Amino acid sequence: MEKQIKQENEKTLKIEIFDPPMCCPTGICGPTVDQALINLNEMIASLQKEGIQIDRYQMTSNPHAFLSNPEVMKLVQEKQMAALPITVISNKVIKSGAYPTLEEINEVLGVK
Amino acid sequence: MERQFYFYSGKGGVGKTSMACIAAVRYADQGKKTLIVTTDPASNLADVFEQSIGHQITPIQGVANLWAMEIDPDRATEEYKDRALAPIRAAFPKEMVTVIEEQMSGPCTSEVAAFDRFTDFLDTSQPTEINFDIIIFDTAPTGHTLRLLELPFEWSQSIDLANQGSGQTCLGPAAAIQDSKLKYERAMHVLRDPSLTTFFFVLNPEAIAIKETQRAIAELKKLKIETFQIIINGIIPAHETENPLFGARAKMQSSYLQQIKTQLAYPSKEMFLLSGEIDGVKRLRQVAEIYFDNKNFEEEAQTSVKNPSVLKYDREIAIPHIVPNGHHRTLFFAGKGGVGKTVSSCITAVWLARQGYRTLLLTTDPAAHLGDVLDVPVGDSAQAVPGMPNLWAARIDPKSAADEYKARILDDARKRGRPEESIKVMAEELDSPCTEEMAAFDKFIDFASQSEWEVIVFDTAPTGHTLRLIELPMDWNQQLNIKVFASVDSTAADDVTKKRFNEVIAMMRDPHRSTFAYVMYPESTPILEAHRAVKELATVGIQPGLVVVNQLIPRESATTPYVKARRDMQEKYLGEIAQLFPIPMLQIPLQPSEIKGLAMLSKLGDQIFGKFERK
Numbered sequence: 001m002e003k004q005i006k007q008e009n010e011k012t013l014k015i016e017i018f019d020p021p022m023c024c025p026t027g028i029c030g031p032t033v034d035q036a037l038i039n040l041n042e043m044i045a046s047l048q049k050e051g052i053q054i055d056r057y058q059m060t061s062n063p064h065a066f067l068s069n070p071e072v073m074k075l076v077q078e079k080q081m082a083a084l085p086i087t088v089i090s091n092k093v094i095k096s097g098a099y100p101t102l103e104e105i106n107e108v109l110g111v112k
Numbered sequence: 113m114e115r116q117f118y119f120y121s122g123k124g125g126v127g128k129t130s131m132a133c134i135a136a137v138r139y140a141d142q143g144k145k146t147l148i149v150t151t152d153p154a155s156n157l158a159d160v161f162e163q164s165i166g167h168q169i170t171p172i173q174g175v176a177n178l179w180a181m182e183i184d185p186d187r188a189t190e191e192y193k194d195r196a197l198a199p200i201r202a203a204f205p206k207e208m209v210t211v212i213e214e215q216m217s218g219p220c221t222s223e224v225a226a227f228d229r230f231t232d233f234l235d236t237s238q239p240t241e242i243n244f245d246i247i248i249f250d251t252a253p254t255g256h257t258l259r260l261l262e263l264p265f266e267w268s269q270s271i272d273l274a275n276q277g278s279g280q281t282c283l284g285p286a287a288a289i290q291d292s293k294l295k296y297e298r299a300m301h302v303l304r305d306p307s308l309t310t311f312f313f314v315l316n317p318e319a320i321a322i323k324e325t326q327r328a329i330a331e332l333k334k335l336k337i338e339t340f341q342i343i344i345n346g347i348i349p350a351h352e353t354e355n356p357l358f359g360a361r362a363k364m365q366s367s368y369l370q371q372i373k374t375q376l377a378y379p380s381k382e383m384f385l386l387s388g389e390i391d392g393v394k395r396l397r398q399v400a401e402i403y404f405d406n407k408n409f410e411e412e413a414q415t416s417v418k419n420p421s422v423l424k425y426d427r428e429i430a431i432p433h434i435v436p437n438g439h440h441r442t443l444f445f446a447g448k449g450g451v452g453k454t455v456s457s458c459i460t461a462v463w464l465a466r467q468g469y470r471t472l473l474l475t476t477d478p479a480a481h482l483g484d485v486l487d488v489p490v491g492d493s494a495q496a497v498p499g500m501p502n503l504w505a506a507r508i509d510p511k512s513a514a515d516e517y518k519a520r521i522l523d524d525a526r527k528r529g530r531p532e533e534s535i536k537v538m539a540e541e542l543d544s545p546c547t548e549e550m551a552a553f554d555k556f557i558d559f560a561s562q563s564e565w566e567v568i569v570f571d572t573a574p575t576g577h578t579l580r581l582i583e584l585p586m587d588w589n590q591q592l593n594i595k596v597f598a599s600v601d602s603t604a605a606d607d608v609t610k611k612r613f614n615e616v617i618a619m620m621r622d623p624h625r626s627t628f629a630y631v632m633y634p635e636s637t638p639i640l641e642a643h644r645a646v647k648e649l650a651t652v653g654i655q656p657g658l659v660v661v662n663q664l665i666p667r668e669s670a671t672t673p674y675v676k677a678r679r680d681m682q683e684k685y686l687g688e689i690a691q692l693f694p695i696p697m698l699q700i701p702l703q704p705s706e707i708k709g710l711a712m713l714s715k716l717g718d719q720i721f722g723k724f725e726r727k
Contacts, residue, residue: 021212038525042534059212063199073203080207 001089013090015047015054017099018065018072040099047105050112114308116497117234118248121328123313126321127345128448129637130390130399131314131383132250133160137393138400139176147179149233153286156637157182157250162392164221167382171654174393179242234299291602306339313376315344317368319706321486325376342380344372349384349674357669360704362721387677391637426696427722433627433657433696435567435724436469440625442560442568445660446645451638452662455707456700457632458572459487463717464567465503467726474559475571481505482571487709494559499521500710506559510552517551518542557616598655627657630693634661643692659689660699666701 018042044054057065066072070092075083079096087095089108094100120132129150136148142478147169150157158165161172166477167184193213201209208381281413303309311332315321331342342659348362349368383403390399392531401407434443443460445453454475471492475482482505483490488497490505494510497503525535620626627628630646632638639675646656689697698720705717 021208035528038534041537042531045533045537051724059200059208063203067203074210077205077369080205081211082183104171 013106015050015052016065017054017056017089018069018082018084018088019056020060021059030043036099043105046102052109070082091093113245113380115244116246117302117309118246119309120248120250120314121290121311122321124326126282126314126316127383127390128314129156129160130252131345131403132248133157133382134390134396134400134403135312136178136180136246136530137175138397138404139248139694140175141248141400143177145179146176146240146246146248147181147233147244148248148250149181149183150250151183156641159637159640160391160396172393179244192675221713229648231299234302253723290494291333300335300635304336304338309337310339310341310343310485312343313378314343314345315372317372319343319368319708321369323484324373324374329376335439340378342372343380344369344375344380345383345384346385347382352672352674353673355669355672355704357665357704358672358675361702363703378686387674388681391636427720429697430658430698430722431721433623433629434464434721435467435726437624440563441565441570442570442619442626444570444620444626445631446628446649447638447642447660451631453631453634454482454485454571454628454726456660456662457569458482458713459707459717459720460569460629461503461505461569462500463712463721464569465497465500466717467712467724469566469726470564471567471569472559472562472565473503473569475507475557475570485708486713494562497710508552508555508559513551513555514542517554529606559614560616560619587645598610623655623657626654627653629658629660630656631660631662632689633663633688634682636685639685639689640693646693647698656693656695659693660697660700661686661697662700663702669702 004017044056047054055065059066067077067087071091071092072088073085075086075096083096084106085097085099086093087105088101089105094108118132122128132148136146139144148157159181163173164170165180165182167180167182167187169179172178172180181640197209197213200212203213234250268326279481311330313325313705315325325342330341332338348358348365350362353359353362381403386399386402390394390396417502435441443457445457445460447453457473457475460473464471471487473482475490486497487507488499489503490507492509493509494504494506497505518539522535522539525538530538628649632642642659649656665675665682670676700720701717703712703716706715707713
């Protein structure tokens, strides 16, 4: 029973990451490799394996994702570039200005 | 009949544009609605038709049913950016819009944009304003064209992989190019259909041109494109064999014509070397009669030389721009593909080595000819040239450079203990076409920053490609300046990269350390193209150092009216060159045979540069 509830929770859970502008989100197509972005990709892959939905948005390709989230737009208007990246879990901004760590995400998700 | 697509391909300078234009005029005169499009960044359609054309479908004056368009890569990039930026401009703060705009000025975007515009024409599912019967593509020189045509495959792959994986690709997020994916698939379908598409390869009867054509055809066959025709251009007319120089060249040509028959067994047609040029509609129609209707080859009008007095030959003042002067020197040979950049750089490098300078000869041309001219194999790393002390040679192959770059990054990832799955995703991402461009440039800087060479001679790629390659550091600098999200350890790496780029840029701008030599034939189109290249480089602070005029007919060889007419035409253009390029000029005389081998290169070096006292 408990397990089932947990699964239900995870199904409705949605993590959204609003990226800063970049050439490629994997961090490996520029003149140097961006290790932080590769770490992020690995984290995303491991969370996806657990059945958690994660979407990443970029301003050039998904401007509407930014526009339709008032909290995100407010941060962007106020702090501009410094606001990004923004991480949103279940429509709540949990981090702004840097990518979250797995620990930070787990804390919000209530996972040990 | 369904709309036909004709591609004109071949090494630059073989008369590709002229042949494409002759055909275009002929089809239009037959009542077929014809469009001629160029994707060459250094287009010369406007020169041939003697009217401005530009980045839109333009009717050609004096020919009903004929339209032309020059796809301008810069304009295409702007249009592409505008489309992508429209929703962003409306909603985001101005500073952020600026940052995104700068991000989109990278080399990836312009490659994507130019290709995107190009495939629009192949998309037969879209209605067009004018219902063309025939679309002729006067494509960019071979190496570049092939990369352009190869793109759809790499792209479809990238897009598919991206959909399976992280949902992102280097070419722009996958979602944004989903519509385009269909368009690229349709484009490939058209290219492969023999009832719709024909590739015409224009070549001169010369060893390098034959090799190049075979290579290009093999590459296309790999992409399942198989409808080819051959146009052999520049054949010396039979009546000129009495002239010793042209007689010797005709003999050389006849063995190559035989070779073409056996090794390039496709439908073929021959075209004579004309004593005058092909420009203007009237002349195009006249030449179309020679080509299509086998009208007799008649004596053409002779050119009058206006200013023979401005002819100059500046060996003395050119040499200081070639030898090192207390600094290391890098010589860049720029110009349209096929005008003799490889030959010029080989002659110069061999001469420098013989004067005792440690010289590295380097090519960035994807279709490298360096090994053919030197007559020794040339590899990826600097290797001593046997029989020529002080001379080393290397070739930068963008594909193998990309493989090396990829291996380096993946090795590092493994050393950092990244999981195999992550490495797989990285490997897929690194398969993008942008990696090649980046890796080739990385290699270029590696060689340029080696201190053991007193002189580096760069046999650069054709003009448009060269400019993009050289402009790369500027673009990347812009990107690096605004990389606000970098992690700590990559900020340090960025600083190193940026320093490297800045050093290369400073070197290219310093006339004491770098010389840009523009190679051309004494003919209208190559001169205009070189002049455009000079102007474009001037905008990034790079000044021209030398002009090299190749295939100049020696005055003493102009013994028959036909050869004299060609020599007169050349002299007229020598005058134009002197006016357009107020810098020292070097001249390479037309040879009875191909320029090949160290002995011939040495002899020519002595003839061109003369004696020199090394201080």
